[in-house]
Amino acid sequence: MATLKPTTAISRPTEVLFGEGRIASTGELLDRLDARSVVLVADPAAYEQSGASRVLEPILADRDVRLFTEFSPNPKDTEIAAGAALLVRRPPDVLLAVGGGSALDTAKLLSVCATQKRDPREVILGTAAIDRPGLRVIAVPTTAGTGAEATHFAVVYVDGVKCSPAHPSLLPAAAIVDPKLTWSMPPPLTASSGLDALCQAVESFWAVGATAESQEYAREALRLALEHLEPAVNHPSPASRAGMAWAAHLAGRAINISKTTASHAISYALTSKYGLPHGMAVAVTLGPLLVLNSQVGEHDCVDPRGATHVRAALDELLRLFDCRTPSEARERITRLLQAVGCPTSPSEGGVRSAEERQEITSSVNVERLGNNPRRLNTQMIESLLENAGID
Template sequence: MSQKEIIGKGTIAKLKEILSERKLNNIFLVTGKSSYEKSGAKDAIEPILSDYKVTHFYDFEVNPKVKDIEKGMEIFKKNNCDFVIAIGGGSVMDIAKSINILASNEGNPTEYIKNQKNIENKGKVLVAVPTTSGSGSEATRSTVVYIDKTKYSLDHEFIIPDYTIVDSQLTMNLPKHITASAGMDALSQAIESYWCIDSTEESKDYARKAIKLIMGNLIDAVDNPTRESREAMAEASFLAGKAINISRTTACHAIAYPITSYFGVPHGHAVALTLAQMLVYNSKVTEKDILDKRGINYVHETLKEIAGLIGADDIQDANKRITSLMEEIGLKTRLSEIGVKTDEDIEIIIKNGFNPQRVNNNPRLLTEETLRNEILDEIK
């Protein structure tokens, strides 16, 4: 599905034109509980929405649960909504996209989430307006849903938002810790997309641009935010989202989900925890464990390019630079520092961190044994 992209400071005002063009009246507005006002989005769009019927949905948890989606679907259908606006971070985007697509397909939502039924109908027109710079969900055809602490993905071309408005002005008031975690999510997406076995020249071009923007602007965006650094990070997040929309993410994301579910670590931080070590792990690929059909030389060259993009001389230097970046923006880099302290804790991650689709996208085969010994033990 094609998506109309509207990018730049002040572009939230373009929402008025979209509504006028579409001639729809009954809006389902999905926002965060506090970010909607703190980001400035409320002041920006309430005058635009004053002539429309608006159903405002914000009563849901971070990291969308199926119960929240079912609650939103009931409200969506009851009010006969014909247009969706999602304004917020990754959880807002995911829950809006999930409600929109599932409300348009008959049957139990869980059957679609667990891939027991196929999506057949497109949802209503959806406009995605991110207020963080990290999830990239405004650019993707997938959503994340949790059922009993297990992460599932809805994935279909009908899910991608019809419009995305990337207005950096809405990220100016982001707290440091959210800027840091979201920024590392975007960096992880871009790097994972770059080394993914399903990468293309197009996805690598998006990822390459995203990595350069993040490495040049994340520290400033966290410690001394300027309009320029916020604009760069907003663009980088969108580009990283476009990259993973083509290639998908890989092992770091798979491992991250139980770290978030069981230990309460924000998603972007959880993903970044294994990023540096996964780079080293992938660099040791052999003929016996390579998953990328393009061959060992291709993988080695790709990882060397990633090192260069983050300003490193080699893989070990890249590992240190990623770790140092996390420390500089205030993120813990050791599992013991975020509550993963026992062998039992490690086993929780291993048991629940093996999404076959994501792990098998990695250029080097990752097994439970190698995850334990070569990744998690190295960052305890």
């Protein structure tokens, strides 16, 4: 197995251990890293319920281990600053992150904030440069969705406002993707996290930032998610759990290169104002967005490679969905949302009136829409939220 190098601007973690039971290899990995002192950044519930604690406790027993659990489901800059202060006083050899996206993102942010000798808030806001390597992070996801173990960005809230700092140093050094850790996820969490992976794969595929490499990851992620998501939610088996775990990781690698597009940009208000879980908030506009993006022309194409290039990507997406037309693909997405217990439209998710749609539209960060292959105006975003009249 390859030895670990310092994190650089690479497209995936240096080392990825994948497979049922691979978490048992954590000890060997720590030995190879010569890691005697470890800060375990964990979501306590996920740590217990996933079965990670049972395997890791004996492995960590003879090391110097401290636990960091002081972060919210939507981590705040103040929590990162408090954690970083502890790490500055006594830096560990490794940060071991176990949990969903929040635990992984928290560890990634702690890793860079602890070494910069700058105010963590400034690091997070990008007003202070990240010019020193971070502490090494080993990321162990217990959900199959965000792909945060494979990305060089993280989500953090500053004064209630969502921030997405991005830097190569935020990419974990290593990831252990063990599908068994996802076996205890209840159906709604399996659905929302799996939908996040599926949407990230689709959005990555058509993103302005897409490359041949990101499309390779996204293609395989989408193929796996279409095969395994519904069974993983409704009658999970080791095969469907493994399929979704790898789909989520590959989708993470894909967006690590390409970033996401309009459905993600619109989703944040649906989560903060209507309480829709992230994956579901993204998924409710994915089908309509697919139709809208397929109608791209040269006049409203954002991708410098041109409308023909975008339409070719959309055509390939249709083939991956095994559909002939964008409307058919949209219907397939709707059926999948129904099958996994997700609202099939923003209105089913609680967005009913024109005023509500306008309010959400005005809150969408226009800059983030710049990665969508087709330029979207206010009316188009409202039509995505209305989920009607755009065929």
